[in-house]
Each structure stands twice: as C-alpha cells, then as structure tokens.
Amino acid sequence: MLQIEHFSKIYAGEKRAVDDLSLTVRKGEIFGFIGHNGAGKTTTLRSIAGILDFEEGIITIDGHDVQKDPVAAKQVTAFLPDNPDLYDFLSGIDYLNFIADIYGISAARREELIRKYGDAFELTGALGSSIGSYSHGMKQKLALISALIREPKLLILDEPFVGLDPVAAHTVKGFLRELCDQGSAVLFSTHVLEVAQKLCDRIAIIKAGKLVISGDTAEVVGNSSLEEVFLELAAKESEGGTL
C-alpha cells in the first residue's frame, strides 16, 4: 500500500531531517512509527501525505507517486496531524460535508458514516456548533471522523492518541483494526510504546532521521518489552554502535 524508497528530506540550510529512509506498509496492517522528538517522524508522515515537498527518494501510495501524481495519491489517503487546526468559522457538520465534497462521497454514504463515527465518538450532538467552540479533544475527534469517513486505503496518523480520553482512544483502536480488516493500511507515529506494542502488526524505529530497525512487532520485541528494546537501541546509537 505504501512504498518509501530512499526518502530524504533536507530543510534549507540545515542537516538532513530524514536520511535515506526505505519502508513498506502492506495492506491490512497497522504500522507503528516510533522515535524520539525531532527524529523525523512528523517530517516523514507529512511528506507521505503530500504536505511537504522532498528532494530525494520515491514515495508511492497504492501505486501512485506522491510527487508525480499527488491528487490520485491523496484521493486514497487520509492524514491527521498531531495538533489539527480546523476551520473555526465552520460548524462540525459543515466541516465534515466540506471534506466529503472534496473526496466526492455521496450524500447517503456520508450521512451513514457521519452517523456511525459521530455516535461512536459521542460528537453527533455537537456537530451543529461552531468548531471554534470545541475543546481540543472534540477537535481531535472531529478530525478523526473526517479522516475515517473517507474510507482511506492508507490512514496516516501523527500521535493520534494525544488529547483523547481513554474511551475515545479505545474507540479509535477499534476503528483502526476495522479499517485494516477491510484491506486498508494504517501508519501512525506514537510515543506511547505500550500502545504500539499492543496495536501494531509491524513497527519501525527512527533516530536522527535514520531508520534504526523495522519488522514484525513480535520479532523486534522478542522476549523483552518494546520500551526495553527502544531504550537499548537508543543507548547503542548514542555510543556510536551499529546495528
């Protein structure tokens, strides 16, 4: 579903934020992207989503090159940033309809999906209110609903559990698994290692823009916990060791 080959992102006058990253996310899997603050996770996710330009490498989503055919690639993708700023001047339902119109979702289908996800996140009653009156968590839920109603083939989430209450976080996990069961793929970044270990089929750890390790969660973790593996890898890298 997602193929990243030798991807590098260099910010003007700065060092490489991401350096020669190659990854594959397959259909039906939840892929966790783990790393320190500033490791290059957000840069990678934003480049995949077509928000950031990049200089080196090729990223394809469902066979569409994100640089050569961005509209087709975005049509099958949904991206959710870590702190989604939405249109405060619209109401929740207006925003969802705006997104549905952009993605060409039929009136009947959008109504069905908005009801399903709105009810699940207990947001339907507030959809008539202005987004400007929403709390941070409500905005996060609305952004999640706007991503899910697209029924994307690839769902990209940057720290999706930050700002969500435990019930909503549990609901999200259920929907992510449901999406993957329908043949889509989910790529998300997180700092919460327990969530990654329990939820992800495969994981990748990135440090200072470089891929440190990737593979099936069970293989990467082995008999220890993901936290132990992550800390061990971080320590090895700091000592200049190779993997």
Place this chain on the structure above:
Amino acid sequence: MKIFFALSRINLKGLLLSSSQHRKAGKKAASGVGALLLLSFIALYIGCIYSFLLASQLAPAGGADLVLPIMSAMAAMASFIFCIFNAASFVFGAKDNNLLLSLPISSFVIVLSKLAALYLENLFFCFCILLPATIAHVAFGGSLLSAVVFFLPVALLLPLLPSALSLVLSFLVSLFESRSKHRALLSIVCNLLFFAAIMIGSLKLNSSLAYVAQNVEGMRNALATYLPPFYWVRDCIADGSIVALLKLAVLSLGLIIAVSYLFSKTYKSLISKLESRSARNDYSLGTQSATSMRKALLRKELRKYFGSSIYLFNTIIGPLMLVGGSIYGLFARSTLLEALGGMGMPGSELLPMVCAGLGFLLAMSCITAPSISLESNRLWILKEAPIAVMDIFRAKLELHLLIIVPSVVFAVLCFGFVLSLSATHVLLLLLLGITMTFYEGLFGLWANLLLPKLDGVNDTVIVKQSASVLVSMLGGLLPVGLGALLCWLLGRLLGITSVLWLVWVLLIIGCLLLHRLLKTRGVAKFNAL
C-alpha cells in the same frame, strides 16, 4: 521594569515583523515595518498638504499658530483610527494571552507592555503629521527656537493620548462582543458605522477649513476650551511654555497609567469571557446533501470571508463606495450634469477620470492578497486534500470576482446613465472594470505566494500588516498609473477612447501573464509553503 521592556519588545516585534519558516533567520520579512513606513509616508504627505493649506489661510487673520492644535488633533484622531483596528485583537484577543497570564507577571505590566507597543506604532504617525505642522507654523512666522526645543518632547507625548483612548474603545467593543452571540456581525456593523462617520467628517473638512479661516478667534477659544491638550501643544511649540508641556505630560502619562491600571483589574475576567465558548449538544443529524469539489471550496472561502470581520471590512469598502457613489450619482444626476455643463465638460470627457477612480477603488479591495496567509495553521487541510493547486487558487479568485464584479457592473451602468455615456463607452468601462478585477485578484494571489505570512497571531495582523496586501495595492495602482501615462502621451494622437481600449488589451495581457505565472511558479511556491 526589565520584564516590562522585554514584553514591550516582544509585543512590538509581534505587531511589526512577519516571518516565514522557509526563510533564513536573517532575512525576516518586515512587512509590518513596510506597511508602517507607507502609512507614515501617507501621513507626512497629508500633513504637509493640510498644514501649509491651513497655515496659509489662517496667517492673514493672525492665526497661523492654530495649525498646531488643529493638526495635532488630526494626528491624534488618525492614530486613534489606525490603532483601533489593532488594539482589540492585539490586547484582548491575542494568542499569547494565556501564556502571559500563566507567567509570574502582573496584569498591569502585561496591559502596559501591550499599550507601549501600540504607542510606538502611533509615534510614527503622530510624528509624521506634527512635523510638517511645526514647519508650516515656523514658515508662517512662528518662533524657530521654541519649535526646535519643544517639538520632540511634544511629539513623544502626543501619541499617548490616542493609544490610551483606543484601548478604552477596544475594551468596550471586546466587552460588548463577549456578551453578544453575533460577534462577527456586530464587529462588521460597528466598523462600517465608524467608517461612515469618518467619511462624513472628511467630506465636511473642506467647508470646516473655510469656517476656521473666517473665525480665528472663535476657533482659538473653542480649541482652548474644548480640546485643551491640543492647545497645550500650541502653547509649547509656539510660545515655549514649560507649564503647558508639564500639563501635557501629566495628562498623557497619567491617562496611560490609569487606563493600564483600571483595565488590568478586569483583564483576566474579560479574557476568560472572550474565550469561554461552549458547544451545544442538541444537533440532530438529518439528510445531508453533496456538492462538487469546486463549489465546496468556494463555499468555504465565502464562509471565511463573511466570518472574519476584519477580512470583510478591509476589502468591502471599495465595492461599497462604488455602489454608494453610484446611488448618490443617480439621485444627484441633474445637479451633476448642471455642474459639468457649467464647466463645458460633457460626460464622455470624464471617462479617464471614471476609469482612474474605478481602478483606485479596485486596487484598495484585493480579497485574494491575504487569502493564502489566512489559511495559516489550517493550510494542511488543503495540502493533504486531493485538490489540484490551481483549483485552490481558482476558488480564492472566484470569491474575489463574486464580491467585486457585481459592484463594478452596477457602478458602470449607473455612471453610464448619469453621465449619458454612449453604449461603446459603457462597454469599454465594463470591460476595463471586470478585467481590472481579474488582474487585481490574480496579482493578489501572486503577491501572497511571494510574501506569505502564515504565522500571523490573528486575522487582523494578517489583513492589516501583510506585505502581500501592501504590494497588491501598489500592483493594482500600476495599471492606473500606466493608463494615466498613456492617456497623457497618446491621448491627443489616438483619442482617449482608443487609448483606453489599448489599456484594456494591456490588462488582458497582464492577466494572461499572471495566470501563466501562477500555473507554473505559483504552484511550486504553494507546494513549498
């Protein structure tokens, strides 16, 4: 004091400087500084014109010194108007309020530091109006020594008054808005009423000048009685009165400290009220309807436009003046035609002037110039959506056309009737007006891509202080200047009508070039944002 100066420096920086994350630190675009310099230049120009005109009319009656209180009152009023736009959003609606209130700093210092930043902005304005007034006073027989000694302290004190008063008004507006459900609408109505009052005042200014010249002593008494701070300005600069300077200092500084102190007492509660909005929970999901992507984009642009009072107010004045002027023309047609007949001038000879006026108003009404900057932190929504960049540009241009073109068509048809223009001239005016609207919209987009301001703390900063807004205004005036030049150079040779057709062709070429530029480099620039 250390904290006060540190906060004031940051506040002033926030008001003036814009930066883009794609520019090197040393190349920060000082668009706010540019806007301020332009306003200062305009103030200097207006100050020179009115000061010397007033002084020359008052001098024969021995009242040249009155230019000082009159112009200082004008300076304070102009500063007040300039400041009022910023004060409400900068002091009471700023994004950094939560951060500042969480720091161990008193509300008094926070309010005072914000006022200090507003004061420094006003300083430029007052200085640029008071300087020519002082020069005019000296040129018409005033004392050079007292002018040299007292000008600077007076110029430093004068902006304190409008700064404090604008804070009072912005406080009342914010308080009123915080208790109203229709804040944006209320703000728009208040702004329009305020603007109408200024326009009426400006129209009466010329007749007031004649009245002042005929009643010097009456005016002197009135100023000294009803506007004493501005008369103290005269006493300082004209008579070298230290007592007057002290009175001005005590009043200005006392007012600013009193205002800061009083408002700091309610600052936190007002901010809390402004921010406390709660979503209702009674929405029932009904049947939804679908529309095309292009319509959805345009609808979103319209909602943004009518949902942001400052965005709307800053660009709707031109179309409103066009419509208002046209309606006035219809009602005063016979008077206008009589006046034109008296000057031996048929309506068709006014064609270049009508074109210039139209072009000037359109240049002041560029809706696209801040439109990309206004996406701000929400730009990711458009960038991650499966939309071609040109479709995003098209939606912004369509909004511009939708708002401006109807007023242009209405105005041209009205003026065609009022001035008894031929059908060809009406058609020419229509084509020029509509093409100019296209040009202005395209130029605004290009200017915004060249000079984006995605980190503005609020809509006011983006709309009022973006370099792109300033540049698009100048870019809009370019065809007006070019048209005037061509009329002057070729008017006699080809005839005015032919020259205006030529201007239209040039405008179309300009539009095509801008469209090509947007399609190529514009798209690349948008992707790099």
